[in-house]
Amino acid sequence: MKTLDSKVLVVGAGLAGSDAAWYLANKGVKVVLAEVKKQKLGPAQKIDTFAELVCTNSLKSLNPDSGHGLLKHEMKALGSLILETGHEHAVPAGDALAVDREKFSAAVSKKLEEHGNIEIINEEIVDPIKFAQKHGADHIIVASGPLTTEPLSQWITDNIGGDDFYFYDAIAPVVDADSLDFSKMYFKDRHKPYDESDGEADYLNIPLEKEAYQKFIKELIEAEKVPAQNFEEEKFFEACLPIDLMAERGEDTPRFGPMKPIGLEKEDGSRPYACIQLRKENLLGSAYNLVGFQTRLKYPDQVRVLRTLPGFEEASFIHLGSVHRNSFLNAKKLLNFDLSSREFPKLHFAGQMTGVEGYTESATMGLYVACQIWRKINGKESFRFPVETGIGALVNYIMTVSKPTPSNINFGLLPTVELTKEERRKRKERKKIKKAKASARAREVFETIMEEIH
Numbered sequence: 178m179k180t181l182d183s184k185v186l187v188v189g190a191g192l193a194g195s196d197a198a199w200y201l202a203n204k205g206v207k208v209v210l211a212e213v214k215k216q217k218l219g220p221a222q223k224i225d226t227f228a229e230l231v232c233t234n235s236l237k238s239l240n241p242d243s244g245h246g247l248l249k250h251e252m253k254a255l256g257s258l259i260l261e262t263g264h265e266h267a268v269p270a271g272d273a274l275a276v277d278r279e280k281f282s283a284a285v286s287k288k289l290e291e292h293g294n295i296e297i298i299n300e301e302i303v304d305p306i307k308f309a310q311k312h313g314a315d316h317i318i319v320a321s322g323p324l325t326t327e328p329l330s331q332w333i334t335d336n337i338g339g340d341d342f343y344f345y346d347a348i349a350p351v352v353d354a355d356s357l358d359f360s361k362m363y364f365k366d367r368h369k370p371y372d373e374s375d376g377e378a379d380y381l382n383i384p385l386e387k388e389a390y391q392k393f394i395k396e397l398i399e400a401e402k403v404p405a406q407n408f409e410e411e412k413f414f415e416a417c418l419p420i421d422l423m424a425e426r427g428e429d430t431p432r433f434g435p436m437k438p439i440g441l442e443k444e445d446g447s448r449p450y451a452c453i454q455l456r457k458e459n460l461l462g463s464a465y466n467l468v469g470f471q472t473r474l475k476y477p478d479q480v481r482v483l484r485t486l487p488g489f490e491e492a493s494f495i496h497l498g499s500v501h502r503n504s505f506l507n508a509k510k511l512l513n514f515d516l517s518s519r520e521f522p523k524l525h526f527a528g529q530m531t532g533v534e535g536y537t538e539s540a541t542m543g544l545y546v547a548c549q550i551w552r553k554i555n556g557k558e559s560f561r562f563p564v565e566t567g568i569g570a571l572v573n574y575i576m577t578v579s580k581p582t583p584s585n586i587n588f589g590l591l592p593t594v595e596l597t598k599e600e601r602r603k604r605k606e607r608k609k610i611k612k613a614k615a616s617a618r619a620r621e622v623f624e625t626i627m628e629e630i631h
């Protein structure tokens with residue numbers, strides 16, 4: 178294979194770094210891949226090989242009409258090492274791709290170590306720019322993940338991120354609008370009078386009377402919580418407290434916090450005892466975020482407790498709430514669309530650091546950045562993946578979201594698809610049809626850009 182003069186430093190051989198290094202090396206680019214694991218393991222890591230799946234061993238759904246199925250289709254087209262090796266070490270898991278994590282990680286390491294264009298350096302990187310200069314690399318990808326080591330985190334804070342580099346992530350649940358009973362809720366923005374000429378309000382409110390509120394608070398307190406990992410101190414930002422922790426502080430605390438009813442009088446002027454607000458997660462209103470409902474409740478209990486709310490009896494969740502340590506940037510403010518730093522255009526970020534969440538999402542961000550660097554090396558402009566594709570939708574999300582909140586892939590990030598009258602009438606199948614249509618459109622669009630990407 179012809180090798181090129183350009184050299185790329187990749188920091189971190191996790192999901193994103195491994196896929197980025199593999200993509201570029203296969204194009205004939207020299208890659209220096211730096212990984213700290215042989216020196217010291219991170220707090221969530223157990224093995225010293227690459228691409229470690231630190232929690233579940235699942236790379237999620239293979240169903241072509243799911244968000245993760247869509248990403249896998251695009252990863253395959255881009256020659257993903259993670260996906261290819263995942264299939265080679267798959268274990269039975271229904272329609273999901275689960276892997277034998279040790280064999281998977283060992284195989285990814287072996288392939289990268291044996292690649293003629295990749296030099297592995299087992300070292301902790303503190304200053305990626307200096308390290309790149311020392312090794313003659315002209316482009317850099319920082320893919321050091323959600324638990325980036327302290328000295329590198331400090332360097333990023335000092336040189337790039339400042340207050341826009343975050344270390345903690347508190348996620349509120351997001352619910353599928355189609356699964357809610359709207360008749361038990363009402364639209365109203367806080368302190369805004371009802372005025373039909375303004376159109377639909379942005380917030381949907383769930384009113385609770387005293388008895389229902391007290392019962393709900395009791396459920397929150399008694400529900401099972403995820404215990405903090407040993408590397409996560411039980412220390413939360415006051416502005417972002419889990420709702421269950423608020424409930425533990427006192428029965429009325431949530432009612433004076435995110436569940437306050439002030440300014441949310443119903444159309445007849447009456448004010449509920451407490452209110453839960455739902456905010457549209459996307460322009461379509463196909464998903465709603467439970468405002469201020471970041472929570473430590475274990476998933477089964479979270480679903481059970483939330484389904485006790487009026488209108489939530491059959492709620493289906495796009496993702497559930499959680500609170501965990503996470504390092505990620507405000508991409509919209511600090512990065513360009515090709516995920517290069519505005520401050521240092523030759524330095525790019527990939528993986529979870531960019532504000533996506535999840536193994537496959539992180540790996541695709543590695544492939545995306547590698548594509549963009551490959552174009553730069555060839556004197557081409559960066560290329561915007563259309564928002565109709567899975568990768569394009571993820572990049573568009575992190576580059577446009579008003580409050581950075583790491584997200585998994587989901588169809589709410591893609592533009593809406595039109596349903597025919599007949600399809601709209603099939604209430605039960607509507608969601609499935611929408612996904613199948615969005616997924617078919619994504620594949621078609623991806624096909625048209627393949628030549629441009631390569």
Ligand SMILES: Cc1cc2nc3c(=O)[nH]c(=O)nc-3n(C[C@H](O)[C@H](O)[C@H](O)COP(=O)(O)OP(=O)(O)OC[C@H]3O[C@@H](n4cnc5c(N)ncnc54)[C@H](O)[C@@H]3O)c2cc1C
Nearest residue numbers: 189191192193213232233302321322326528529535536539
């Ligand atoms: C505790 C925890 C559990 C998670 N569980 C799941 C889950 O179950 N499912 C899911 O889909 N997602 C999960 N995630 C989310 C996340 O998407 C994955 O962690 C994913 O691995 C992120 O990919 P990445 O490539 O960005 O980072 P990583 O895969 O973490 O890779 C980063 C690599 O960089 C290395 N590194 C760090 N600092 C340095 C440095 N200074 N110099 C050199 N190397 C460095 C690390 O050792 C690591 O190998 C979890 C995250 C955390 C923190």
